[in-house]
Structure formats: C-alpha cells, structure tokens
Amino acid sequence: APLTASPSAFKVDEPLTPKEAVTTYNNFYEFGVNKEDPSQNAGAFKPTPWSVKVEGMVGKPKEFGLDELMKMQLEERTYRLRCVEGWSMVIPWIGFPLSALLDQVEPLGSAKYVAFETVVRPEEMPGQSGFFQPLSWPYIEGLRLDEARHPLTILAVGLYGETLPNQNGAPIRLVVPWKYGFKSIKSIVKISLVEKQPETTWKNANAREYGFYSNVNPAVDHPRWSQATEQRIGEGGFFGAARRPTLPFNGYADQVASLYSGMDLKANY
Amino acid sequence: MVGIPTLPRRYHSASIWALYGIGLCPAVWYFYLAATGGLGFNPVKEFEHLLGIWALRFIIATLAITPLRDLLGVNWIRYRRALGLLAFYYVLMHFTVYALLDLRLDLGAVGGDIAKRPYITIGFACLLLLIPLAVTSNNWSIRKLQQGWNRLHKLIYLIAAGGAFHYVLAVKSVTFVPFIHVALIALLIAYRPLRRPILSWKRGKPKMAQATR
Numbered sequence: 001a002p003l004t005a006s007p008s009a010f011k012v013d014e015p016l017t018p019k020e021a022v023t024t025y026n027n028f029y030e031f032g033v034n035k036e037d038p039s040q041n042a043g044a045f046k047p048t049p050w051s052v053k054v055e056g057m058v059g060k061p062k063e064f065g066l067d068e069l070m071k072m073q074l075e076e077r078t079y080r081l082r083c084v085e086g087w088s089m090v091i092p093w094i095g096f097p098l099s100a101l102l103d104q105v106e107p108l109g110s111a112k113y114v115a116f117e118t119v120v121r122p123e124e125m126p127g128q129s130g131f132f133q134p135l136s137w138p139y140i141e142g143l144r145l146d147e148a149r150h151p152l153t154i155l156a157v158g159l160y161g162e163t164l165p166n167q168n169g170a171p172i173r174l175v176v177p178w179k180y181g182f183k184s185i186k187s188i189v190k191i192s193l194v195e196k197q198p199e200t201t202w203k204n205a206n207a208r209e210y211g212f213y214s215n216v217n218p219a220v221d222h223p224r225w226s227q228a229t230e231q232r233i234g235e236g237g238f239f240g241a242a243r244r245p246t247l248p249f250n251g252y253a254d255q256v257a258s259l260y261s262g263m264d265l266k267a268n269y
Numbered sequence: 270m271v272g273i274p275t276l277p278r279r280y281h282s283a284s285i286w287a288l289y290g291i292g293l294c295p296a297v298w299y300f301y302l303a304a305t306g307g308l309g310f311n312p313v314k315e316f317e318h319l320l321g322i323w324a325l326r327f328i329i330a331t332l333a334i335t336p337l338r339d340l341l342g343v344n345w346i347r348y349r350r351a352l353g354l355l356a357f358y359y360v361l362m363h364f365t366v367y368a369l370l371d372l373r374l375d376l377g378a379v380g381g382d383i384a385k386r387p388y389i390t391i392g393f394a395c396l397l398l399l400i401p402l403a404v405t406s407n408n409w410s411i412r413k414l415q416q417g418w419n420r421l422h423k424l425i426y427l428i429a430a431g432g433a434f435h436y437v438l439a440v441k442s443v444t445f446v447p448f449i450h451v452a453l454i455a456l457l458i459a460y461r462p463l464r465r466p467i468l469s470w471k472r473g474k475p476k477m478a479q480a481t482r
Contacts, residue, residue, distance in 0.1 A: 029442075134444050224386055224438060234310050241312075
C-alpha cells in the first residue's frame, strides 16, 4: 500500500537500485537461501495484524501495535546497503529513528545493549521448516545502545513509497546502514533492552566470520573473501559489471566513526 | 540385471558426440540467460556459480561410471572421457568467468584470492590438476603412458574431493543443494576401497544375467 513520508536530509546522492532488484534479490533465510526465494516464497506471510513487544530494562515496557508504529513521524531515508557477501544497493526506505521508539519506553541506566528478534512462523516461512535448517530460529540481532540511538538507525516500515514487501522484512525491520546487511534484522516481534552483549544469529553460526559489530570495513576481510570491493546490484549488467571500492562504515564514517574511537576494529569485527 | 537396452555399436561414436553437445547446453543456455537479463540482478555471480555446480555434476557423473557397471551391470565406460572433459571445460569456464567478468582481469586480485583464500586456493589447485588429465584424455596417451595413465588419472579422486571442499567452503551455510552434491562425491569416493569386496561377493553369488560387457 502507498505510504507517505516526509523528506529527510539523510539521502545518498547515488542512483537508486531499481525497485525490482530491491524486491527480488534478497537474503531472508526464513524464506529460503537463494536470492529469489524470498520474493517467490513470501506470498503466504501475513504481516498484519502485528505487534512489537519492547521490554527488558525499561521504565515503561510496552507492546506496540502496528497502527501505532505506522503513526510515528515517517521519513524517507535513502541509504546504501552493503551485504557481507560483497554486493550493495541504494534503497529509499521509509521509517522512523529507533531512538524515537526507545524514548517512549524509557531505558534504564543499566541498559547497555538492545536485542532484537524476528518472528517464527514455520507455516508461513518455508525456510523455518524442513530437514535442512540453514540457521537456528528465531533470528536474533543486537546493537550497543549508543548504536541503537544513533540518528542513522531506523525502523523501516516501507520502501519506494510503499509499505514493506514481505520479502524485505514486513511489516517492520531494522536498518543500520553502516553495518553489513545481516545486522538489519527483519520482521521484528521483540526488542529487549539488556545489560550484556546479546547473542546474534550469524555470530552463533560462525563466530570467526561474523562478529557482533560487523561494521562495513574494507580493511578487514571476511576470512573467506575480500571486503575491499563490492558489486552494486543492477549496474553494468553481465558484461560491464564493475566492482567499486567499499567505503569504511559504508560511507557513513563522518557520522558514526566516533562511536568506535579507541576501539580496535580488527579485533571487534 | 536391469533392463537398459544396449545401444547398437554403430551408434556409439555418434552418442558420444551427442553427449558433448548436450553437456555444453547448460553453459550455452545460462550464458544466453545472463546476457539477456534472465539470470537476475547479479548475473555474473549467478553464471559463475552455475558453471561451478555443473562442473561438480560432471565430476560426479565421471565417478559414477564404474559403480554403475559394477553394481547395475550398465557399461557406459565409453562416455567417461567425454564426461571428464566436460567437467574440465566447466571448471575452466567457471574460473574464466570469475577472473574475466567478476574480477575484470585484475590479476593482482586473482592472485591475492588464490594465495589468501583457502577455498579459492583449493579450487585453483583442482583446475591445475585437471590439466594433465584433460591433456592425456586420448587413445594415444593411454597407449603411450600404459600403467602410468591409470596412476595419473587416479588424481580425479583428489580433484573431486577438492571440488566438494571448495563448494562447502564457498557457501555461507550448507543447505540441501550443496549437501547432496558433496554427499554424492563422498559416496562415490568411498565406494572405491569397497569395490574389491563387493565384486568378489557378487561373484560368489549365483550367476545373474549381466548386461553386455
């Protein structure tokens, strides 16, 4: 459904990735591991009714209904998305800062991290049933509280002027543009404020390859492939596909590098 | 033992040429799809991966010839050279697409990958090891090398294991498709040491109608 949002200053000045690419080239293992699986298998998923529980170390725990979330001050944010696999897109998201939601629940001083959880519905998500399970469910992710409160971090409810397609994480997902895409957890049902660094799905699957931070960093290679360059999806076609250099923090270093001052980014990958 | 009709001898050589033609169809078809926008939004990667998977399939088919003959009495040995060479062609195309279309002939990046990334090191080693096998896949070499030819071509087991390992290391998580390819290669390699006992056990049993030898 069409969605209106106010323009925002957070707008990458690069050509948008075609909507068809954004909605058919997806990693969403709950619907299958191939890029075309989510768009082909997400038809039976029901993004409404929906609610998101926000709990843990907060003054006012609350369950937000989807209507309430859609009434937040929605903005259009055009961000780069860099997948850990070495490809990237530019996507016009619609959403609101995660901090706006966190403010409403009043995190306690003891809260240091935010943990997120995706819905589990094997009957609607074919990747969650069957003999071969690529990951363990629910998909879980996490951020440090200051990362979660950063103005670039949003909860997205739409893209390209419409509500989120199921394959892109309907009805509500996280978007953290300076981290590899898998940090931007989809179809969120629970957000918890916690004291200790939460577990995360890909780190649990392979801690050597996927760290908690997973900031986009061309200088720190994935153990099995280089992160120095990326393929912008939808550019160049078959014969002219040229890889472009990957930027530190996915081009958002000016805004976010200070979050990590003094940290060894090689050790905290 | 099984009712596969035998092909008259006069069609043998035509059927081998047909196999080369059919075997190259996936590469031609996927190339056509990639060039015309039919392979999705990352066609180079997709094409590269499909070529690699087909290379493994031809390796599997090559390794399956002997157990098929031993266990089912189907003698397709005449197709084994074509299957092996097709595997080599697909590995070569897989590497070419990676170097040419994916890395745009950035030889520094290719060299860096081969040196630093175990799965690419293994894959490249398999490509190199396949070269002597491909070069000696002809009757003249078999005559010339005699027993040496058999020893040399045992390298296919190492190459098959390397190819399977390369595949497992390259994917983010081992799902059904990688599993099935790797399992078949493991099974076909594991069959080799079991071959002698199986054959002598079969010989010990009452004679059964065998397909042509």
